[in-house]
Amino acid sequence: MKIGLGLPIDDPALLLTWAQRADVGPFSTLGLLDRLVFDNPEPLITLAALAGVTSRIRLQTEVLIAPVHNTAMLAKQTATLDRLSGGRFTLGIGGREDDCLAAGIDIRRRGRRLDEQMPLLRRAWRGEPYGEGVGPIGPAPMTPSGPEVLFGGFAPAAIERVGRFGDGFLGAALPPQFMAGLFRNVEAVWDKHDRSGRPRLVAQANVALGPESTVEQARRNIRDYYEFSGRAEHVADGLLTTPETIRRAVDDFIGIGADEVMLYCWSPDIDQIDRIADTLF
Numbered sequence: 001m002k003i004g005l006g007l008p009i010d011d012p013a014l015l016l017t018w019a020q021r022a023d024v025g026p027f028s029t030l031g032l033l034d035r036l037v038f039d040n041p042e043p044l045i046t047l048a049a050l051a052g053v054t055s056r057i058r059l060q061t062e063v064l065i066a067p068v069h070n071t072a073m074l075a076k077q078t079a080t081l082d083r084l085s086g087g088r089f090t091l092g093i094g095g096r097e098d099d100c101l102a103a104g105i106d107i108r109r110r111g112r113r114l115d116e117q118m119p120l121l122r123r124a125w126r127g128e129p130y131g132e133g134v135g136p137i138g139p140a141p142m143t144p145s146g147p148e149v150l151f152g153g154f155a156p157a158a159i160e161r162v163g164r165f166g167d168g169f170l171g172a173a174l175p176p177q178f179m180a181g182l183f184r185n186v187e188a189v190w191d192k193h194d195r196s197g198r199p200r201l202v203a204q205a206n207v208a209l210g211p212e213s214t215v216e217q218a219r220r221n222i223r224d225y226y227e228f229s230g231r232a233e234h235v236a237d238g239l240l241t242t243p244e245t246i247r248r249a250v251d252d253f254i255g256i257g258a259d260e261v262m263l264y265c266w267s268p269d270i271d272q273i274d275r276i277a278d279t280l281f
Contacts, residue, residue: 001254003280004029005273006062006204006264009040010221014268016053021273023054026281029090030054031062031204031262036099038225044077051085059085062204062262063094063152063170067110068103071117072137075124079141087142092170094152111157118165122146150202159185163193168200168259173235176252179203183257203253204262207240209275215241218266225266239266243279250280 005027007015019030030050032043047059059081066074082089093114105113124130124137125146141147150170151161159182162169169186171179183201190199208218219236226232240246246263253261265272 001250001280002028002260003250003276004031004058004060004202004260004262005276006031006033006262008221008265008268009033009225011268012041012046014270015041015046015050018268018270018273019050019054019057021270023057025273025277027057027273027277028260029058029060029262031060031092031264033062033225033264034064035225036065036068036102037228044081047089048081048084051081051088054088056088058088058090060090060150060262061092062172062264063092063150065099066093066117067105067113068099071120072124072130074117075121075130075137076139078121078147079125079137079139082141082143082147083139085142087147089143090148090150092150092152093166094158114161115164118149118161122165148200150200154182156185159189162186162199163189163195166199168202170202170204170262172204172262172264173206173238175238176203176249176256179253179258180256200259201257202260202262203258204264205240205246205249205253206235206238206266207246207263207272207276208265208267209241209243209246209272209279210267210269214267214269214272215239217269221266243275246276246279 005022034043043061125141127136129135130137148167150168151166152170171182186199208215222236223232226235250261
């Protein structure tokens with residue numbers, strides 16, 4: 001059973017300590033979300049710092065807003081991070097409207113832009129010339145052909161990208177009974193594109209374990225983050241706050257085929273790491 005932790009974002013100074021404690025525990029992955037129009041630390045820079053204080057645990061973006069990035073620079077940054085971490089990096093990719101607006105990206109083309117970016121990223125990671133008259137972009141990533149890529153999202157186009165470009169799917173903010181349908185759609189798209197093996201399926205749930213102050217802080221942070229969506233209260237209401245509900249959710253996600261469950265911690269209370277470990281291991 002692989003259980004990862006999503007890192008809190010409201011106190012970046014604590015993230016090195018979070019990473020070090022999680023690295024010596026039973027957890028498989030540390031995830032960090034990405035927004036441009038929000039008060040969160042930039043994920044690639046932050047995960048590079050976390051790579052330097054960890055040795056075992058994987059590092060993952062959940063999810064990187066790839067369309068706002070220059071593609072050539074993103075290829076170099078992600079290959080460097082994969083190399084520095086010894087191949088422990090997973091690139092989760094998605095997109096949001098206001099982030100594209102802030103970056104000057106035409107929101108009507110964000111999906112097409114991502115579709116254009118992926119072949120270029122793969123080409124760069126393989127060490128091939130980036131384009132006509134342009135040589136390879138290094139360094140070579142530690143992982144052959146580049147870091148693992150997971151796509152997030154609910155739209156059919158996002159699911160289709162898993163089959164065309166990805167290694168798997170990252171599903172968030174849905175309970176297991178609804179996530180099951182997305183997982184089966186991902187598997188169908190994988191087969192349609194005649195991909196070998198099977199896609200990696202990762203589920204994410206929001207959690208907060210601890211005293212009432214920890215739980216309330218997590219709910220406030222969720223409301224702030226999801227304010228853009230119009231669903232902030234709904235997402236906050238879905239926060240898992242007891243060992244029983246967390247264990248049940250993890251069992252249910254594994255039951256529908258999840259290879260890993262990411263438990264996103266919305267409060268910086270670091271003792272949550274031990275509480276979650278005691279709950280599940």
